[in-house]
Amino acid sequence: MKNLFHPDKDDIHLSSVLYALSDPVRLFIVSEIRRLGERSCGDIDVPVVKSTMSHHARTLREAGVLNVRIQGTQRMLTLREDDLESRFPGLLLSILDAYDRNGEPISSHTSE
Amino acid sequence: MKNLFHPDKDDIHLSSVLYALSDPVRLFIVSEIRRLGERSCGDIDVPVVKSTMSHHARTLREAGVLNVRIQGTQRMLTLREDDLESRFPGLLLSILDAYDRNGEPISSHTSE
DNA sequence: TTCATTATTCGATTGTTATCGAACAATAGA
DNA sequence: TCTATTGTTCGATAACAATCGAATAATGAA
Numbered sequence: 001m002k003n004l005f006h007p008d009k010d011d012i013h014l015s016s017v018l019y020a021l022s023d024p025v026r027l028f029i030v031s032e033i034r035r036l037g038e039r040s041c042g043d044i045d046v047p048v049v050k051s052t053m054s055h056h057a058r059t060l061r062e063a064g065v066l067n068v069r070i071q072g073t074q075r076m077l078t079l080r081e082d083d084l085e086s087r088f089p090g091l092l093l094s095i096l097d098a099y100d101r102n103g104e105p106i107s108s109h110t111s112e
Numbered sequence: 113m114k115n116l117f118h119p120d121k122d123d124i125h126l127s128s129v130l131y132a133l134s135d136p137v138r139l140f141i142v143s144e145i146r147r148l149g150e151r152s153c154g155d156i157d158v159p160v161v162k163s164t165m166s167h168h169a170r171t172l173r174e175a176g177v178l179n180v181r182i183q184g185t186q187r188m189l190t191l192r193e194d195d196l197e198s199r200f201p202g203l204l205l206s207i208l209d210a211y212d213r214n215g216e217p218i219s220s221h222t223s224e
Numbered sequence: 225t226t227c228a229t230t231a232t233t234c235g236a237t238t239g240t241t242a243t244c245g246a247a248c249a250a251t252a253g254a
Numbered sequence: 255t256c257t258a259t260t261g262t263t264c265g266a267t268a269a270c271a272a273t274c275g276a277a278t279a280a281t282g283a284a
Contacts, residue, residue: 002250002262014210015136022131023242042260052243054262059241073251073260088210094202098126102199114232114280135272154230164273166232171271185230185281226284233278240271248263254256 004061004068009083012064017088020063021095024106026056030065031099033077040074047106116173116180121195124176129200132175133207136218138168142177143211145189152186159218 021027025048032044041053048056057077060066064083069076084092133139137158144156153165160168169189172178176195181188196204 014207014214014216015134015139018130018207019134022127022134024127025242027127040260048242049244050261051245051263055242058262070250073249075261087214088206090202090206091210094200094206095126095130098200098203102126104126137272152230160272161274162231163233163275167272170232182280185228185279187231228283229281231278231280234276236275237273238271239273241269243267243269245266246264249261250259251261252257252259254258 002070004070006061006067007064009064009087012080012083012087014088016063017065017084017091020060020065023056023059024104025052026060027095027099027104028106029053029056029077030060030079031096033066033079034096038069038076038078040071040076042074044077114182116182118173118179119176121176121199124192124195124199126200126203128175129177129196129203132172132177135168135171136216137164138172139207139211139216140218141165141168141189142172142191143208145178145191146208150181150188150190152183152188154186156189 021030025046029044029046032046033039036043041050041057044053046053046056057066057068057075061068064080067078067080069078079092081092133142137160141156141158144158145151148155153162153169156165158165158168169178169180169187173180176192179190179192181190191204193204
């Protein structure tokens, strides 16, 4: 049985969280999990192939944004809302609210 | 007289702002400007050479985080607090508060 | 005009990342 | 045991980024 690394709450770093959430695809993933609750990787309708999705899920997990629970062949993703809220109060909410208010395109952060 | 590009308020993108603030050096720069008010590039005691500082100032300006005003040979930097607050309510404050609460290290591979 | 101050640009280096497809692994179910 | 489902890992690629030092530019002061 595999054991997935998750950083301790106190090892979650602001710059890593901001970096993880600065990618439009990852922002979309996180927004969907917040909207729908726990979901597997495959449940999230994201315009990348599954190996890329796996990469993003890992990036978010290692940054401390997501918790990943193994259930059969699936990886169930949840937001680490409580850990993030206690470490960075208001941060996640303001980011996700900003995301929902302004329709960010899912292309690239160097768009124009 | 040179004219520096600043994105319109409505062209400031969440992912770009998060990316700009995901670098520890840039977080420090922004935190210092918030703490001290308007400052020139050279006023900020940051552990990088001036060409690198120039690069970071440009990244923050182009992301919409900083306003840069030319005064003589200096570039005076201010936070675009109002624009950011109206577009992403609470975001900047929660980031800077999180930064101040948890001392994020500036991990740089050079000393100066 | 000459010099000092301040910052930008340029070229190079080194490292990181987002993406894909193919191969692989783990599990559940028949 | 066989097969389908679900993800991960690996290798490759192309793009981007953080940093430095040197050269350049703009300005103000002597």
